[in-house]
Amino acid sequence: MKQAVYTIFVAFWACVLTVVALDALTPAAEAGDGQETKSTFTLAEVAEHDRLEDCWMAIEGHVYDFTAYIDQHPTPPEVLEPWCGKEATEGMRTKGYGRDHSERAWQMAEQYRVGSLAENGN
Amino acid sequence: MSARTAHRLVWLAALLPSLIFLAHLDASAVTSTSALLNTAGRLTGVAGLSMLLLAAILSARVPGFDQPFGGLTRLWRTHHLLGAWSLILLLLHPVLLALSAAGASIESAAATLLPPISDLASWSGWAALILMMIFLAPSFSFFGRPRYERWKKIHRLAGPAVALALVHDFWLSRGLPTWLDIVLWSALALLAVGAVGWRFVFSRRIGRLAYTVSEVTAVANNVVELSLEPRGRKLRHEAGNFVYLTLEDPSLAAGRGEEHPYTLSSSPDEGQLRVAIKSLGDASRAAQTVQPGTTARVEGPYGRFFVTPDRVSEPELWVAGGIGVTPFLARMRHLLHRGETADVCMIFCVQDPAREIFATELHNLADQLEGFRLNIHYFYREGPLSGSYLDEACPDISRRSVYICGPEPLNALVQQHAAAAGIAASRIHTEEFELL
Numbered sequence: 260m261k262q263a264v265y266t267i268f269v270a271f272w273a274c275v276l277t278v279v280a281l282d283a284l285t286p287a288a289e290a291g292d293g294q295e296t297k298s299t300f301t302l303a304e305v306a307e308h309d310r311l312e313d314c315w316m317a318i319e320g321h322v323y324d325f326t327a328y329i330d331q332h333p334t335p336p337e338v339l340e341p342w343c344g345k346e347a348t349e350g351m352r353t354k355g356y357g358r359d360h361s362e363r364a365w366q367m368a369e370q371y372r373v374g375s376l377a378e379n380g381n
Numbered sequence: 382m383s384a385r386t387a388h389r390l391v392w393l394a395a396l397l398p399s400l401i402f403l404a405h406l407d408a409s410a411v412t413s414t415s416a417l418l419n420t421a422g423r424l425t426g427v428a429g430l431s432m433l434l435l436a437a438i439l440s441a442r443v444p445g446f447d448q449p450f451g452g453l454t455r456l457w458r459t460h461h462l463l464g465a466w467s468l469i470l471l472l473l474h475p476v477l478l479a480l481s482a483a484g485a486s487i488e489s490a491a492a493t494l495l496p497p498i499s500d501l502a503s504w505s506g507w508a509a510l511i512l513m514m515i516f517l518a519p520s521f522s523f524f525g526r527p528r529y530e531r532w533k534k535i536h537r538l539a540g541p542a543v544a545l546a547l548v549h550d551f552w553l554s555r556g557l558p559t560w561l562d563i564v565l566w567s568a569l570a571l572l573a574v575g576a577v578g579w580r581f582v583f584s585r586r587i588g589r590l591a592y593t594v595s596e597v598t599a600v601a602n603n604v605v606e607l608s609l610e611p612r613g614r615k616l617r618h619e620a621g622n623f624v625y626l627t628l629e630d631p632s633l634a635a636g637r638g639e640e641h642p643y644t645l646s647s648s649p650d651e652g653q654l655r656v657a658i659k660s661l662g663d664a665s666r667a668a669q670t671v672q673p674g675t676t677a678r679v680e681g682p683y684g685r686f687f688v689t690p691d692r693v694s695e696p697e698l699w700v701a702g703g704i705g706v707t708p709f710l711a712r713m714r715h716l717l718h719r720g721e722t723a724d725v726c727m728i729f730c731v732q733d734p735a736r737e738i739f740a741t742e743l744h745n746l747a748d749q750l751e752g753f754r755l756n757i758h759y760f761y762r763e764g765p766l767s768g769s770y771l772d773e774a775c776p777d778i779s780r781r782s783v784y785i786c787g788p789e790p791l792n793a794l795v796q797q798h799a800a801a802a803g804i805a806a807s808r809i810h811t812e813e814f815e816l817l
Contacts, residue, residue: 264465264521268514271472275494278479282491331485333419335409358555362500363492367485 298374302346305376309344311336315373316347323371346376384451388459391450395435395463398565399428402556415484422477423556429470430546433513434569436463437543441576442584444681452685453623454813461520468517471510471546502552509545512538529662530639540577543570589627589678590616592654597673601738603660604704605669606646608653609677616679618649619690620712621812624681626656630671636664640680644707644812648715649690654679657738659704686784686812687712692721693752695782698775699727700766700795702787703736708812709786710739713746713753722751726775730758730766730791766791768798778802786812 300315300322308315314326325343329336334354342350351368352359402424410420439460447453475494483490496503516538519527527535547570554562596608616624625640641664647655660666686708693716701709706729716723727747731737737757747755756774758766771778783799785792792811799809 260462260465261521264468264517265523267469267472268523271476274476274479278483278487278490278494281487285487328485331415333409333416333481335412335416338409354555358559361496361553362503363482363489363496366492366497367489 299377300374301377305346306344311340311343314339314343316342316345316350317376318346318348318351318368320376321372322374322376323368324373325368325371328367328371382449384449384455387449387451388455391435391439391459391463395432396428398431398569399424401561401565402427405557413484415481418477418481418484422474422481425470425474425477426550427554427556429467429474430550430566431569432463432467432470433543433546434573436460436467437539437573438569438576439463440539441579442680442683443579444588444683447683448685452812453683458813464517464520468513468521471513475506475510502549505545505552506549509542509549512542512545516542529641530636530664543573584680589680590614592677592679594628594630594671594673594675594677595653597671599669600657601736603669604657604738605671606655606657607668607671607677608647608655609679610653615652616654616682618645618682619685619687620645620649620715621684621686621690621708622682623684623708624654624656624679625683627678627680628668628671628675629677630675632670632672633667634663634670635667637667639664640678641665641668642683644684644711645682646707646710646714648711648718650715650718657704657707657710659738661704684812686786686810688782688810690715691719692716693723693725696724696777696780697726698778698781698783698799699725700730700783700785700787700791701727702730702791703732704738705787705791705812706739706743707786709784710743710746713743713750717746717749724752725750726754726756726778726781728756728758728766728771728774730760730787733759733761766794766798768801771795771798771802779804782808782810784810784812789813 300317302317305315305317305322308324308326311329312326314329315322315324317323325332325339329339332339339350351365354360406420409416411417439456442453447456450456450459479490479493482493498504516535518524519532519535547566550566551563554566556562557565591612592609593612594607595610598606598608600606618624621644623642623644626643627638627640628636629638631637643656643658645654646657647653658665658668660669690712699709709727709729713723729737729743734740740757743755747753754775758770758774763770775781778799779802781804783795783804785795792813796809796811800806
């Protein structure tokens with residue numbers, strides 16, 4: 260048992276260091292990726308992107324283009340589809356049994372932000 | 382209920398949150414490799430935490446509570462295994478979640494392992510895990526064998542580790558409906574807090590009995606037997622039990638005020654308690670020179686070695702190694718006190734005649750107890766205890782229940798011989814005094 264625990268202990272640090280090293284070696288993605296950054300969109304404009312192949316969401320005053328992320332999301336695309344083209348704050352704040360997404364998920368979403376929601380929505 | 386069933390129930394309780402978690406999974410949890418890794422990551426978190434909490438609950442050390450589990454040492458073995466599995470699973474937990482996030486990008490994998498500073502929920506998990514690595518490192522001899530008192534002090538970090546793990550869990554857990562999540566973890570957490578509270582607050586106040594060291598007898602050059610007179614209430618115990626003994630002698634070179642486990646060598650019918658202490662570490666070495674009149678605090682009794690401590694109802698084989706003779710000495714004194722017969726074949730394994738502790742008394746007791754056969758096995762002459770020695774010393778071994786108390790290699794050897802002689806595992810009883 261001692262050996263098993265020690266082996267996992269060493270393997271743990273090996274994995275953590277590998278991930279950190281790989282991350283350090285990967286060039287950082289260009290911010291915004293050429294998208295029309297920090298523009299303002301109305302809900303009507305967001306609503307045009309209401310398919311999995313072109314999926315935008317408005318969340319807490321920001322607009323995100325999640326098209327590229329759909330396949331990587333832990334739950335299947337059908338769970339996200341109804342939120343495409345919509346105000347999706349509720350979906351973001353209440354996943355699973357009504358719990359918020361993690362701090363990390365919110366950070367990851369930043370990569371997909373394309374702008375803000377116009378003040379009076381429509 | 383047998384001890385084995387009791388231990389199985391502990392494991393079932395430890396696995397219960399995982400089973401409930403699995404029952405609440407939906408199909409999406411296994412649709413992709415990434416989702417599967419994510420599910421496995423969450424499951425290891427749930428299983429690891431519940432095992433950690435069960436291990437904490439088992440650390441309570443309430444006298445009598447260990448009986449259904451076949452004694453405190455067996456309870457500790459389960460505690461130790463739960464701790465080992467908990468650490469293994471909780472080490473896998475963040476790695477699996479990071480691998481799952483690596484499906485998105487290596488950046489998000491790194492962000493899973495090292496989230497932004499503001500993500501206190503994740504960092505409380507990290508803090509708990511680091512504390513676990515620290516307080517469990519000596520338990521699993523990561524960096525060599527620990528000293529007992531040092532190990533014990535470091536092990537107290539388990540408290541903050543459990544608290545931080547619970548913070549992490551309550552903040553992030555989402556595998557179960559909220560009410561069930563709260564009920565389940567709160568129940569386990571309350572039991573764990575209660576257990577630790579008992580251990581560090583109540584057992585010190587009400588669980589310890591005051592005694593006075595009345596006599597110190599040198600048994601060998603590195604073994605003493607202390608006689609303890611009760612100052613008030615007397616400890617009730619059985620032959621083969623052990624206690625935690627705290628010596629308050631201010632002149633002790635080490636171990637003053639520290640509790641250490643020792644087997645009682647006295648008969649439960651005696652008015653006084655006796656413990657034989659062999660010099661094995663700093664505290665037990667210092668105890669060799671303890672002064673009569675010293676205040677001693679006794680907590681116990683613990684352990685359940687003999688099935689029928691007051692009589693020998695079926696033939697028994699006893700194998701003692703060195704200081705492991707103490708529970709047998711207690712029982713011999715007790716059986717003689719009660720005028721019982723004893724169909725016992727005893728093998729006392731020692732290195733050489735110089736280390737044959739309690740030799741005179743053992744031979745006297747063996748002579749007076751009807752049916753008792755005492756054999757002394759000298760390692761320097763005969764080497765490790767062999768099957769043929771056992772057959773010769775005790776030809777009817779297969780019809781006997783076996784009791785072993787001694788160093789681990791001897792223990793393993795005798796268990797092997799006993800199994801080879803066709804003795805069922807349920808009739809082989811061991812008392813281990815090596816804690817790790």
